[in-house]
Amino acid sequence: MTSAEDRHLLRLALPALGNLVAEPLFLLADSAIVGHLGTPQLAGLAAASALLATLTYLCVFLAYGTTAAVGRRIGAGDLPGAVRQGVDGMWLGVILGAVLGLAGIVFAEPLVRMFGASHEAVPYGVTYLRIASLGQPAMLLVLASTGVLRGLQDIRTTLVVAATGAGANVVLNLVLVYSAGMGIAGSATGTVLTQYGMAAAYAGVVYRAARTYGAPLRPDREGIKQAATASIPLLVRTIMLRIALLAGTILAARYGTEALAAQQVAWSLWGFLALVLDALAIAGQAWISQLLGASDVAGARRATRRTMQWGVVTGVVLGLVVLATRQLFIPLFTDDQAVRDLLSQVLLLEVLFLPISAPVFVLDGILIGAGDGRYLAWAGSATTAAYLVAALTSYHFDGGLVGLWWALGVFMLARLTVLTARIRTDRWIVTGAGLVAETATDDVVATGEVAAATQTP
Known part of the structure; x- marks a missing residue:
C-alpha cells in the first residue's frame, strides 16, 4: 500500500x-x-x-x-x-x-x-x-x-x-x-x-x-422496488445491533440509579469513539465498492488490509487517550463517587475492547461496500444472540455493570470472529457493476458485471 x-x-x-x-x-x-x-x-x-x-x-x-x-x-x-x-x-x-x-x-x-x-x-x-x-x-x-x-x-x-x-x-x-x-x-x-x-x-x-x-x-417503479428489497438485509443487521444496545441499557437499569447513570456516560463515550472508527468504515465502504466495481480484486484486498491496519492503530490510540485522561473527564459528568467508581472500572474495559472493536467497525463497512448484506444480517443475528446470552448470564450471577461490559467484550469478539472468517474467504468478492444473489448455502461467488445492477444487499 x-x-x-x-x-x-x-x-x-x-x-x-x-x-x-x-x-x-x-x-x-x-x-x-x-x-x-x-x-x-x-x-x-x-x-x-x-x-x-x-x-x-x-x-x-x-x-x-x-x-x-x-x-x-x-x-x-x-x-x-x-x-x-x-x-x-x-x-x-x-x-x-x-x-x-x-x-x-x-x-x-x-x-x-x-x-x-x-x-x-x-x-x-x-x-x-x-x-x-x-x-x-x-x-x-x-x-x-x-x-x-x-x-x-x-x-x-x-x-x-x-x-x-x-x-x-x-x-x-x-x-x-x-x-x-x-x-x-x-x-x-x-x-x-x-x-x-x-x-x-x-x-x-x-x-x-x-x-x-x-x-x-x-x-422508476422497478428500480425503487429492487432498492427496497435489497435493503432488507442491512435493515436486519441494524435492528440486531439496536437490540444489543437496548438490552444493555435495560439490564443496567436493573442494577439501580448509579449503574444506569454510569451506563449512560459510558455508552455516550463509546458512541463518540465509534464515530471516529465509523469514519474509517465509511471510507473503506466507498473505496471497496469502487475497486470491486472495477474488478480490481487485488486492490480491494490491499485496501481492506490497510484500512484494517489504520483501524487497529486508531483504536489503540483512542484507548490510550481514554486511559490517560479518564480521571480528568469523569468528574465532569458526575459528583457521585459511586458513579465515578463504576465509570472508572467500565472505562478500563472500553480501553481493553477498542483494539478488538476497531477492525469490527472497519470490516463491517468493507462488507457493506462489497454488498455482502446477507452475511451481515446473519452475522448480526448470531452475534446479538451471543451477546444476549452473555449479558443475561452475567445478570443471573449478579455480575453488575462491569459484568454487562464484559458481555459487550464477548459481543465484539464474536463479531470480529465472524467478520474475519468472512473476509478471509472469496465469498464476499463480487466484481463488476452489480451483484448476483447468493444461494441459501452462500456458496456462490460471482465475478464480472451482471444485469441486476440494483440488487445490492
Missing part, C-alpha cells in the same frame, strides 16, 4: 468524521435551546427525539446500500447507471419518509407515551413530533443522498452540507423559539426547515450529475 493510497483513505475518512460529528449537533442544539423553556418541554423533546433518532438509526441502510450500489457502478465506468441507482435510492427515501412521517403525525401521542414521557411532558412531545414528522421525507432523502455522494467519493460535499445544516439549525431554532415566541414548536419547525434545505442542496448536486450523464430523474 503506497502513501498515495493512504492519503486517499484519509481524504475519505476525515470529511466523513466531520460529517458524523456534525449530525448529532441537531439534537444537541435542540436540547440546549428547548432546555431553557422548562423541564416539561425538555422532557417532551427527549421522548420525541428518542423516537426520531431510532427511526433515523434504522433507516441508515438508505445511505449504506446506496453507497455500495453507486460505488460499484462508478468503478465499472458506468456513470449514468451510478446516478440512476442513486436516484432510485433517493426516491425510496422520499416514499419511506412520507409513510413514516404520516404515521408520526397520526400516532404522535401514543408514541410519545411509549417512549416514557410523563403526563406533563406529553403535550410538548406530541407537538414536537407532529411537526418534526413533516421533515421525515427530507431527512431520509438526506440519508440516501449522502450515500450517493459517498459512492461518488464526494464526501467533502456531505461535510459542507452537514456543517452548514447544523449551523442553520441553531440560528433558526433561536429565532423561532425565542424571537418568534413559538416555543418547542419553533424548535421542531427550525429543524424541519433545515432538513428540507439540506435535502434541496443534495438534490441539486444529484440533479446536475443526472443532467451531465443523461440519467433519468423520474421515479
Whole structure:
C-alpha cells in the first residue's frame, strides 16, 4: 500500500468524521435551546427525539446500500447507471419518509407515551413530533443522498452540507423559539426547515450529475422496488445491533440509579469513539465498492488490509487517550463517587475492547461496500444472540455493570470472529457493476458485471 493510497483513505475518512460529528449537533442544539423553556418541554423533546433518532438509526441502510450500489457502478465506468441507482435510492427515501412521517403525525401521542414521557411532558412531545414528522421525507432523502455522494467519493460535499445544516439549525431554532415566541414548536419547525434545505442542496448536486450523464430523474417503479428489497438485509443487521444496545441499557437499569447513570456516560463515550472508527468504515465502504466495481480484486484486498491496519492503530490510540485522561473527564459528568467508581472500572474495559472493536467497525463497512448484506444480517443475528446470552448470564450471577461490559467484550469478539472468517474467504468478492444473489448455502461467488445492477444487499 503506497502513501498515495493512504492519503486517499484519509481524504475519505476525515470529511466523513466531520460529517458524523456534525449530525448529532441537531439534537444537541435542540436540547440546549428547548432546555431553557422548562423541564416539561425538555422532557417532551427527549421522548420525541428518542423516537426520531431510532427511526433515523434504522433507516441508515438508505445511505449504506446506496453507497455500495453507486460505488460499484462508478468503478465499472458506468456513470449514468451510478446516478440512476442513486436516484432510485433517493426516491425510496422520499416514499419511506412520507409513510413514516404520516404515521408520526397520526400516532404522535401514543408514541410519545411509549417512549416514557410523563403526563406533563406529553403535550410538548406530541407537538414536537407532529411537526418534526413533516421533515421525515427530507431527512431520509438526506440519508440516501449522502450515500450517493459517498459512492461518488464526494464526501467533502456531505461535510459542507452537514456543517452548514447544523449551523442553520441553531440560528433558526433561536429565532423561532425565542424571537418568534413559538416555543418547542419553533424548535421542531427550525429543524424541519433545515432538513428540507439540506435535502434541496443534495438534490441539486444529484440533479446536475443526472443532467451531465443523461440519467433519468423520474421515479422508476422497478428500480425503487429492487432498492427496497435489497435493503432488507442491512435493515436486519441494524435492528440486531439496536437490540444489543437496548438490552444493555435495560439490564443496567436493573442494577439501580448509579449503574444506569454510569451506563449512560459510558455508552455516550463509546458512541463518540465509534464515530471516529465509523469514519474509517465509511471510507473503506466507498473505496471497496469502487475497486470491486472495477474488478480490481487485488486492490480491494490491499485496501481492506490497510484500512484494517489504520483501524487497529486508531483504536489503540483512542484507548490510550481514554486511559490517560479518564480521571480528568469523569468528574465532569458526575459528583457521585459511586458513579465515578463504576465509570472508572467500565472505562478500563472500553480501553481493553477498542483494539478488538476497531477492525469490527472497519470490516463491517468493507462488507457493506462489497454488498455482502446477507452475511451481515446473519452475522448480526448470531452475534446479538451471543451477546444476549452473555449479558443475561452475567445478570443471573449478579455480575453488575462491569459484568454487562464484559458481555459487550464477548459481543465484539464474536463479531470480529465472524467478520474475519468472512473476509478471509472469496465469498464476499463480487466484481463488476452489480451483484448476483447468493444461494441459501452462500456458496456462490460471482465475478464480472451482471444485469441486476440494483440488487445490492
